[in-house]
Amino acid sequence: MAKLKIDGNTEEKILLAARKVFLSKGLAGARMQDIADEVGMNKALLHYYFRTKDKLFETIFKETTRQFIPRLTTIFQSDLPLFEKIEAFCSEYIDKIIENPFIPLFILNEINKQPYSFLQKMWGGKKPEISKFFEQLKTEQTKGSIRPVEPLQVLMNMMSMCAFPFVAKPLWKFVAGVTDEQFLELMKTRKKEVPMFIIQSLKK
Amino acid sequence: MAKLKIDGNTEEKILLAARKVFLSKGLAGARMQDIADEVGMNKALLHYYFRTKDKLFETIFKETTRQFIPRLTTIFQSDLPLFEKIEAFCSEYIDKIIENPFIPLFILNEINKQPYSFLQKMWGGKKPEISKFFEQLKTEQTKGSIRPVEPLQVLMNMMSMCAFPFVAKPLWKFVAGVTDEQFLELMKTRKKEVPMFIIQSLKK
DNA sequence: GTCTATATTCCGATAGAC
DNA sequence: GTCTATCGGAATATAGAC
Numbered sequence: 001m002a003k004l005k006i007d008g009n010t011e012e013k014i015l016l017a018a019r020k021v022f023l024s025k026g027l028a029g030a031r032m033q034d035i036a037d038e039v040g041m042n043k044a045l046l047h048y049y050f051r052t053k054d055k056l057f058e059t060i061f062k063e064t065t066r067q068f069i070p071r072l073t074t075i076f077q078s079d080l081p082l083f084e085k086i087e088a089f090c091s092e093y094i095d096k097i098i099e100n101p102f103i104p105l106f107i108l109n110e111i112n113k114q115p116y117s118f119l120q121k122m123w124g125g126k127k128p129e130i131s132k133f134f135e136q137l138k139t140e141q142t143k144g145s146i147r148p149v150e151p152l153q154v155l156m157n158m159m160s161m162c163a164f165p166f167v168a169k170p171l172w173k174f175v176a177g178v179t180d181e182q183f184l185e186l187m188k189t190r191k192k193e194v195p196m197f198i199i200q201s202l203k204k
Numbered sequence: 205m206a207k208l209k210i211d212g213n214t215e216e217k218i219l220l221a222a223r224k225v226f227l228s229k230g231l232a233g234a235r236m237q238d239i240a241d242e243v244g245m246n247k248a249l250l251h252y253y254f255r256t257k258d259k260l261f262e263t264i265f266k267e268t269t270r271q272f273i274p275r276l277t278t279i280f281q282s283d284l285p286l287f288e289k290i291e292a293f294c295s296e297y298i299d300k301i302i303e304n305p306f307i308p309l310f311i312l313n314e315i316n317k318q319p320y321s322f323l324q325k326m327w328g329g330k331k332p333e334i335s336k337f338f339e340q341l342k343t344e345q346t347k348g349s350i351r352p353v354e355p356l357q358v359l360m361n362m363m364s365m366c367a368f369p370f371v372a373k374p375l376w377k378f379v380a381g382v383t384d385e386q387f388l389e390l391m392k393t394r395k396k397e398v399p400m401f402i403i404q405s406l407k408k
Numbered sequence: 409g410t411c412t413a414t415a416t417t418c419c420g421a422t423a424g425a426c
Numbered sequence: 427g428t429c430t431a432t433c434g435g436a437a438t439a440t441a442g443a444c
Contacts (some may be wrong), residue, residue, distance in 0.1 A: 025232075026230070026232065026233075028229075028230065029230075029231075029232035030235040092352070096355065105313070109309065109313065109371060111372075111374040111375060112374055113229075116377070119374070120378075128379050130379060150392065153390070153393070153397055154366070156394075157365050158371045160364040160365045160369060160372075161360070161361050161364045161365065163368060163372075164360070164364035164367060165314070165364060167371075168312060168363065168364075168367075169316075170315040170320070171315060172360070173320070174331055175331050176356055176359075178356070186354075187359070189354075189357070190293045190360075193353075197361060197405045200404065200405045200407075203404075
């Protein structure tokens with residue numbers, strides 16, 4: 001009978017624990033011991049499976065970004081009309097972050113620390129494609145149906161408004177006294193609010 | 205004659221170097237040796253002046269946030285009319301970050317890692333005030349001059365669009381091939397673009 | 409106050425028993 | 427594969443000369 005382990009084997013358990021620890025503490029802040037504790041086993045095991053901390057981290061980082069980003073570029077390259085595309089992107093992006101609130105800050109930290117070559121290697125020389133979205137924006141502008149804006153500015157605005165509220169969550173908590181429940185509600189509201197906001201601002 | 209040192213004394217030199225290193229590498233990533241190298245003196249000195257790495261870091265963190273945030277709340281509590289206030293905030297906020305591009309990620313990391321009590325202590329029990337800005341938004345809404353939006357959502361949008369592009373800079377570099385010079389130009393443009401964007405979206 | 413030298417602690421990694 | 431024990435280097439911190 002073929003090996004078909006339903007429960008996670010050790011390697012998977014390690015990955016799960018490593019993911020949790022690296023996401024909250026980052027590469028420099030995380031300790032192999034922390035991960036071992038999280039798995040409920042000892043450090044030597046981690047080295048047995050992944051040789052070094054850096055290799056383990058790289059595995060996690062790849063897995064995390066590869067899971068997080070491509071789905072979004074798929075939306076950008078889809079055939080949806082512009083406004084629907086904006087709505088789909090924001091809604092899905094925010095949903096993903098609600099599920100994994102630590103991912104944005106994790107990725108931001110690492111892309112700011114790792115050398116550029118690391119990013120390139122990670123994507124096998126290819127970069128996430130968004131050209132179709134940009135084309136659509138330009139097309140609508142020449143048609144005159146939206147006002148002229150640099151497409152990159154629109155992308156920045158959209159991603160900013162989706163991701164930043166999560167990484168700055170303690171700030172809202174602090175200055176506006178928002179509770180965890182209230183925050184979640186706010187973010188759910190934003191799934192509709194942000195696209196409206198963007199679309200509204202594109203009107204002439 | 206009273207001691208009136210024009211040039212930075214040693215303590216100030218250390219603070220300057222520590223600030224630079226901590227801002228770019230974070231607490232966990234920074235080495236006391238890095239800071240010593242930056243000062244051009246040796247590690248023992250750092251301990252002589254600040255005893256521990258943690259204490260040195262805390263000094264930097266306090267100094268940084270205390271310098272960065274209050275000016276912004278001053279704008280929120282000022283007597284400027286709503287739209288002008290939005291323009292003033294964005295322009296000044298973006299300018300500040302252009303001067304110190306590492307500050308946002310630095311602060312985001314620490315407010316996400318430090319316990320809530322730390323933040324409270326840091327602000328002496330008081331929190332940055334923004335109530336006047338919120339009041340103005342509500343007033344304009346009841347007057348019917350802007351469409352109804354949750355004030356916190358507007359604040360989130362505004363801060364997101366000002367700060368996020370900087371923390372995600374490597375991303376724009378990577379997916380859109382933006383150079384440093386182009387990026388700076390984009391950000392300068394945003395000093396006008398973002399407020400326009402916000403105001404446009406508030407119109408009915 | 410500033411330095412060199414050294415102590416101490418921590419942490420990643422390996423050796424070797426089972 | 428998993429464990430205990432330990433090595434070796436790196437980083438924080440201190441001692442003590444000048």
